[in-house]
Amino acid sequence: MQALTFKRGVHPPDGKALSAEQPIQVILPKENSELFYPMSQHIGAPCAPIVAVGDHVKVGQKIAESPAFMSSPIFASVSGEVVDIRPMLVPGGVMVNSIVVKNDAKMEEIEGLNQGRDYTTMTNEEILAAIKNAGVVGLGGAGFPTHVKLNPPKDNPIDYILINAAECEPYLTCDYRLMVEEPERVVKGLQIMLKLHPNAKGVIGIEMNKPKAIESMTKACEGISNITVQPLTTKFPQGSEKHLIYAITQREVKSGALPASAGCIVDNTDTVVAIERAIVKGRPLMRRVVTVSGKGIKNPGNYKIRIGMTLRDLVDAIGGFNEENPPVKLIAGGPMMGPTLYTLDVASVKTTSGLLCFTKEEAYIPEEKNCIRCGKCVDHCPMGLMPFMLNALALKGDGEGFVAHHGLDCIECGSCSYECPAKRQLAQSIRAVKKVEAGKKAAAAAAARAKAEAEAKAKAEKN
Amino acid sequence: MANFVVSGTPHVRSKESIQSIMRDVLIALVPASVMGIYYFGLRALILMVAAIVSAVFFEWLYEKIMKKPVTISDLSAVVTGLLLAMNMPASAPVWVAVVGSAFAIIFAKQLFGGLGQNFINPALAGRAFLLASYPTEMTSWTSAGNFGADAVAVATPLAQLKAGVTPDASFVDVLVGNIGGCLGETCAIALIIGGIYLIVKHVINWKIPVIYIATVFILTALIGRKGIRVPSYEIFAGGLMLGAFFMATDYASSPVTPKGQIIFAVGCGLLTTLIRIFGGYPEGVSYSILIMNLVVPLIERFTEPTIFGALPKVKGAKKA
Numbered sequence: 001m002q003a004l005t006f007k008r009g010v011h012p013p014d015g016k017a018l019s020a021e022q023p024i025q026v027i028l029p030k031e032n033s034e035l036f037y038p039m040s041q042h043i044g045a046p047c048a049p050i051v052a053v054g055d056h057v058k059v060g061q062k063i064a065e066s067p068a069f070m071s072s073p074i075f076a077s078v079s080g081e082v083v084d085i086r087p088m089l090v091p092g093g094v095m096v097n098s099i100v101v102k103n104d105a106k107m108e109e110i111e112g113l114n115q116g117r118d119y120t121t122m123t124n125e126e127i128l129a130a131i132k133n134a135g136v137v138g139l140g141g142a143g144f145p146t147h148v149k150l151n152p153p154k155d156n157p158i159d160y161i162l163i164n165a166a167e168c169e170p171y172l173t174c175d176y177r178l179m180v181e182e183p184e185r186v187v188k189g190l191q192i193m194l195k196l197h198p199n200a201k202g203v204i205g206i207e208m209n210k211p212k213a214i215e216s217m218t219k220a221c222e223g224i225s226n227i228t229v230q231p232l233t234t235k236f237p238q239g240s241e242k243h244l245i246y247a248i249t250q251r252e253v254k255s256g257a258l259p260a261s262a263g264c265i266v267d268n269t270d271t272v273v274a275i276e277r278a279i280v281k282g283r284p285l286m287r288r289v290v291t292v293s294g295k296g297i298k299n300p301g302n303y304k305i306r307i308g309m310t311l312r313d314l315v316d317a318i319g320g321f322n323e324e325n326p327p328v329k330l331i332a333g334g335p336m337m338g339p340t341l342y343t344l345d346v347a348s349v350k351t352t353s354g355l356l357c358f359t360k361e362e363a364y365i366p367e368e369k370n371c372i373r374c375g376k377c378v379d380h381c382p383m384g385l386m387p388f389m390l391n392a393l394a395l396k397g398d399g400e401g402f403v404a405h406h407g408l409d410c411i412e413c414g415s416c417s418y419e420c421p422a423k424r425q426l427a428q429s430i431r432a433v434k435k436v437e438a439g440k441k442a443a444a445a446a447a448a449r450a451k452a453e454a455e456a457k458a459k460a461e462k463n
Numbered sequence: 464m465a466n467f468v469v470s471g472t473p474h475v476r477s478k479e480s481i482q483s484i485m486r487d488v489l490i491a492l493v494p495a496s497v498m499g500i501y502y503f504g505l506r507a508l509i510l511m512v513a514a515i516v517s518a519v520f521f522e523w524l525y526e527k528i529m530k531k532p533v534t535i536s537d538l539s540a541v542v543t544g545l546l547l548a549m550n551m552p553a554s555a556p557v558w559v560a561v562v563g564s565a566f567a568i569i570f571a572k573q574l575f576g577g578l579g580q581n582f583i584n585p586a587l588a589g590r591a592f593l594l595a596s597y598p599t600e601m602t603s604w605t606s607a608g609n610f611g612a613d614a615v616a617v618a619t620p621l622a623q624l625k626a627g628v629t630p631d632a633s634f635v636d637v638l639v640g641n642i643g644g645c646l647g648e649t650c651a652i653a654l655i656i657g658g659i660y661l662i663v664k665h666v667i668n669w670k671i672p673v674i675y676i677a678t679v680f681i682l683t684a685l686i687g688r689k690g691i692r693v694p695s696y697e698i699f700a701g702g703l704m705l706g707a708f709f710m711a712t713d714y715a716s717s718p719v720t721p722k723g724q725i726i727f728a729v730g731c732g733l734l735t736t737l738i739r740i741f742g743g744y745p746e747g748v749s750y751s752i753l754i755m756n757l758v759v760p761l762i763e764r765f766t767e768p769t770i771f772g773a774l775p776k777v778k779g780a781k782k783a
Contacts, residue, residue: 007771012475170475242772255772330467335474342467356474363468369481369537372579375719379668384770388719406770414473421479422579428471 003208005233006243009382010415012236012336014209015171019293022301024177027309027317029078031105035308036088036347037063037074038096042143044070049099055082058110060284062133063099072145073135076101077286077306079108089346091332093339098347101308115282119192127196127279134278135285135350140164140239140268141333143351146275149267150196152260158197159263160249163190163204163272165213166232166239169334172354174289175269177302179206179213182273183220187227189272192279193265194226200265202227203248209234236336237413241266243382255409270353285350292318296327296357305348311355312344327357336414366423377416377426383409387416387426394429399437408441410434481578485538487666491657492545492709498640498650503553503605507646511548513557517564518544525573539578543567546586546709549647550702550749551593554603562596563589583756584713587749594749604643617643620700622745627689630700637699644701651699658708670724671717671731672707678732679703686740703735706748716756723759723766730755 029035040046045068057063057076065073080103087095119127132147152158163186167175179186190202204221206214208231218229230248232238242253244266251262259266267275270288277283288307293300298319305314311330321327330341333354377387385406393401407430416426499507522540526533547563567589572581594601604617620630620642632642640650648654661667676698684694698704711717711731718727731751738747 010477012473012477246771252772255770255774257772328468329470329474331474335472337472338474339472340467340469340474342469358474363474365468365470366476366480369534370577370579372481372484372539372714373719374484374714378719378721378768382771384768384773386719386767405767409770409772412472417471418473418475419477419479421477421481421484423476423480425471427473431471 001231003231003233004247005235006246006382008380009235009237010380010418012170012418016173018300019173019291019302020176024181024289024302024304026304027314029103029306029309029313031103033103033313035078035101035103036098036310037308038088038090038098038347038349039064040096041349042072042137042145044068044145047071047074049085051082053082053084057082057101058108060113061110070145070148072137075135075284075286077308078103079106080104090349091339091341091346091352113283116280119195119279124196127192131275131278136274136278137350138268139270139274139288139350141351141353146271149265150193156260157263158200158265161193161197161200161202162244162248162264162266163269164239164244164266165204165206165269166244168207168236168238169336171293171356172291172334174291174302174353176210176213178269178273178289180216183216185273185276186269187220188280189276190227192275204229205232205244205248207232207234207238236415237382240411240413290352291354294327294357295325295362296322296359298322307348307350309348311346311348315344321357325359328360329358329363331356368424369422371422371424374421376419380415380419382413382415383411385410390430391424391426394433399433402433403437407434408438481537484666485542487661487664488542491660494653494656495647495650498653499646502640502649503646506553509557510551510555510560511545514548514560514564515541515544517561518568521565521568525569534578540568543585547589549705550586550590550645552604553646554605555600559593559597559600563593566592579715581715583753584710584716587710587753590749591753619643619745624688624691625745634696637696648702648705651704654704654708667712671712671728674725674728675707675711675731676703678729679735682732682736688740701746702748706752711752716759718759718762720763720766720768723762726762727755
């Protein structure tokens with residue numbers, strides 16, 4: 001089948017060879033180690049703890065939830081005692097209130113766990129409720145609650161359910177290993193999603209640099225008429241939601257809109273496996289696969305960890321740093337979009353897909369020079385923006401100009417900075433202004449809403 | 464525990480740098496430079512060295528005086544110097560090359576903010592300045608193959624076309640550069656090889672040179688000259704190849720937008736043809752590129768690319 005793709009984009013060296021052929025290893029937290037469960041590991045309302053300090057919790061026990069629809073509950077991934085509830089650093093760089101559980105290493109499971117069901121006999125409402133009650137969110141990075149995604153507004157009929165298996169970030173191989181080792185679970189998860197949207201076609205999009213994954217998934221899909229495997233050109237950011245949709249369906253998600261508006265639902269490979277686990281195995285989201293890589297780690301590989309483990313415990317469990325060439329930079333996720341960490345004392349969360357340990361050579365930051373207007377950022381921007389201009393506007397502090405030149409449509413993929421021969425920090429400056437301007441926009445919208453409500457109220461009172 | 468580096472994304476960068484780009488441009492100019500030396504002898508080499516050394520010197524001097532970081536290692540001044548020399552007749556005195564480099568670097572480039580901020584091509588600005596100031600020195604063409612005291616004054620093929628006479632040089636002479644002209648512009652084949660190298664290395668894209676040359680070809684074919692209609696001869700004679708591949712593609716003074724590049728190239732081709740056929744000069748490449756340089760901001764304003772997922776434009780949308 002011909003490989004599909006989007007326009008523009010970049011070809012960074014993929015670095016996947018370090019971990020690609022390392023089978024997924026299960027890592028269990030050590031006895032008496034502390035696990036941290038931040039109250040916000042998803043987009044939407046944060047959870048509130050439903051356990052107290054001193055409580056004993058069991059594996060699979062719901063320990064935090066929120067009444068909001070746009071939220072996702074949190075589960076204990078070990079058994080032990082709740083020793084504290086305090087702010088803890090998460091990979092995004094902020095402190096989030098977290099439940100701290102001291103692992104008793106007994107792995108006692110809560111009653112009612114493992115009540116797997118046959119999804120074909122469940123109603124759609126039951127499936128969505130089960131997914132919500134299992135705490136499933138998008139594990140690719142954004143953490144969008146999956147039950148919300150799978151239940152789009154009724155005026156958006158879904159034609160495609162796309163599995164984002166592009167894994168276009170260099171170094172990361174966790175999705176690749178899942179597809180090679182457990183393809184039937186990916187397929188089962190997709191079938192459950194297709195049960196909710198019976199008119200949709202299931203497409204699994206995989207980049208061409210993963211021939212084994214394409215082969216294994218194709219085999220697992222044999223005889224299933226509504227699922228196909230679609231090879232994609234190896235190009236960054238092929239796994240960007242909008243660009244994956246464009247590559248496979250030729251549809252453009254409009255500026256500011258969600259994929260459902262283009263008739264698509266996109267979910268990451270590990271998310272689909274989490275759905276399968278929630279329904280078929282009856283187990284909530286308690287673990288995920290993480291790629292630990294880079295030349296600064298002794299044993300690069302793919303590890304199935306208990307969510308909540310600190311990254312320090314993870315690094316210790318797999319043999320530690322490379323002593324001869326220790327890392328100088330730690331990245332949560334991939335090297336194109338992952339934030340850096342200043343410490344290993346960070347809780348792993350639902351969206352932690354990778355930990356990269358970069359040595360001095362790998363972490364080299366080149367000196368920023370004048371823009372020479374070569375236009376390579378424009379030639380490579382997958383959103384069709386003019387990053388050099390947005391960078392200039394950002395440095396000038398011209399927020400209005402920034403918005404007028406579509407700065408808010410930037411997906412922060414970093415293709416511009418990657419290509420820039422003057423080594424300018426284009427993506428970084430754009431991201432900074434984007435935050436400010438998006439905040440202003442939200443505040444203005446909120447103010448307008450408040451004004452409209454006040455006016456409506458005043459009008460109602462008059463009458 | 465060691466402190467870890469915290470930085471913005473992305474954490475991997477391409478190997479390309481300003482220096483590597485400029486190095487590629489210099490490599491691409493090697494064939495034409497070698498041919499220039501072959502045809503015009505030692506004088507060509509001396510002019511090139513003088514222009515390069517003085518361009519680098521003035522860049523260094525200006526940045527020292529203005530207490531700015533010295534950027535001569537990015538090789539852009541070397542490129543400017545070499546391009547300026549290639550736009551001069553081999554018989555020009557060395558001091559003219561030095562003056563030209565000074566003007567190009569200080570007035571066209573540094574006063575506007577240095578690399579990337581110059582709104583016109585520095586080498587062409589230097590040449591235009593020299594042509595206006597020292598017309599005799601800048602238009603004494605010697606024939607290829609005759610150097611030093613033996614140099615014989617000749618008319619360039621384009622000047623002969625302008626005068627309405629059939630040029631002495633054959634089509635093959637024009638292709639290989641065995642004609643009078645600026646020392647770097649005569650060998651079309653060498654310039655094309657260099658241009659292809661730049662396109663293959665993704666330093667420039669094909670749009671500006673190909674469209675520029677094609678526009679000149681089509682227009683000279685359509686308009687023609689009195690009696691002589693030789694578009695394939697016209698595109699290889701004169702400075703078109705040098706201008707199209709190496710001057711019109713200057714990053715700072717050409718549009719970055721894909722549509723803008725097309726408009727820019729067509730504009731260059733149109734002006735070149737008009738100057739050559741109807742204007743006062745036999746050659747129009749330098750001035751047409753300089754004029755088009757000036758309208759780049761305007762072109763860019765109207766050719767901003769459509770973004771991915773652009774909302775349909777609402778006609779006559781009411782303001783709230």
